Amino acid sequence: MSIQYGGLARILKFARAKSGLTQDQLAERLNVSTSLIAKIETNRVVPQSDTARALDVVFDSGELFQEMSAEARASSGGSQWIRPWLDYEEHATMVRSFELAVVPGLLQTEAYARAILRDAGTRVPDLDVAVATRIERARVLHRGEQACRLFAVIDEAVLRRSVGGPKVMADQLHAIVQACSLPTVSVAVVPASAGAYSGLNGPLALASVDGRTVGFLDDPLDGRVVEDPERVNALEEVWETVREYALPGRPSLELLMEAAESWS
Template sequence: MPQRLVITERSHEPRKRFAEELRRLRGERGLSLRELEREVGWDSSLFSKMESGGTLGGPEVVQALDQYYGTAPLLLTLWELALGDPTQFKEQYRRYMMLEAEATSLWQYSVSIVPGLLQTDAYAREVLSLGGYRGKELDRQVEARTGRRKLLERQDDSPPFRALLSEAVLRTPLRDKQAWRDQLEYLAEAAERPDVNIQVLPYSAGLSGLVSTDVMFLRLLDGTTVAYTENAHRGELIEENAPVEQLQRAYDAMRDVAFSLPESRSFVLRMLEEVPCEPST
């Protein structure tokens, strides 16, 4: 009989497993963090945070470690899985995050803030800090949220994404003017991608059926559509057909009176022009 495979006791959570593999590989080489710094070229404090699960690091350092240890593409694969790990999010969001990762198309309406899939790091940091996150947990939540951008940045199979933004989204700046410029520039660049459509719903359109509700629609592999509604205090995943269809009708009515795609991008650029440039030092 063939020998039975031994089931390891390593974590099944992608983020924890990634950190475990980093510790294991360094331990097998008998290296200190300082020695690894000399060998690979990144600061030892970064390796320490990666091995403790405090940060995932970036793809460049992960590729360098893969090359040094001769494990390519193991570490990069684990890093990609950890980046989309739903366990990074609070319990009520985890099922939604799993569905988002599998969706064949996505479309969203945002009342007052930039959608998470289009947020820069600085924008996400300010929004999450207003929600009470601090220190390492803030860093972790920023990394988790901005890691979702990878869903739209895949080269061959990123799902189509339509974002309908209330004008208020673009008229509510960050406190840091340069960070706000960066966010608007990111939106303008994203609007040029073939699978990303961004439309602005102007104030002149008046009240709407989603006047106080952010909503994301996910088209799933089985052809069904679910909705996730959210306000400042709670979110709800809606899977029943009737309420989802009601939300879709409200969304379609708003899209009918929104600016066209070219008009919307011009509006974003106009908002960008209104942000004063920081003086050079």
């Protein structure tokens, strides 16, 4: 765990105590959960930029929390190459994604994320921090009127592959079904019967930020943000083509529920 990260936790606890705020009161000021404050103060979560910015406002600390959280995310949250994408994702109004092998990061449960990061050979300095940081990413889906819209397409293989064991899979798929009850979340499944299709070339994601769209491509060694307009347009065409192979809303939801029950 990084020095910056541990220092951030200590400074937050000190600032909160000096101001006379309880964790509940600070959470209310920031419009976040009390559990998030507790996790930040115990080195289990690195605050995202909007939370860090709000902390600086509450404690009149300039940009201290923003700078420390940026350093902590860079050194503790995972691979360096994904940081630019996570910054786009955090500020996106819409994310479109396709996953061939795993549940999209924005929809992963803690247990599923831990199993993926632990068992798939992902190189992270601190597993607990990496898991917590990944889970915190989902906050973009719960920002009220400013919530990010998510349109996720996943291959049926994602539903059938055992990650972490039957209970983890059942809980994960039920969590996806629950997420689909949000008006801003849509998940479509490409059935195994689709056969060969363009999605077999690999996962991709697109984020709409400040009136433009950027893409992200991942592979076993690293990943890269795609900003060139022509290449982004090409990725959008691929995503639209993949979506055409997916089942409509209700059949996709029924397949998700059937798969969840099969793991129970």
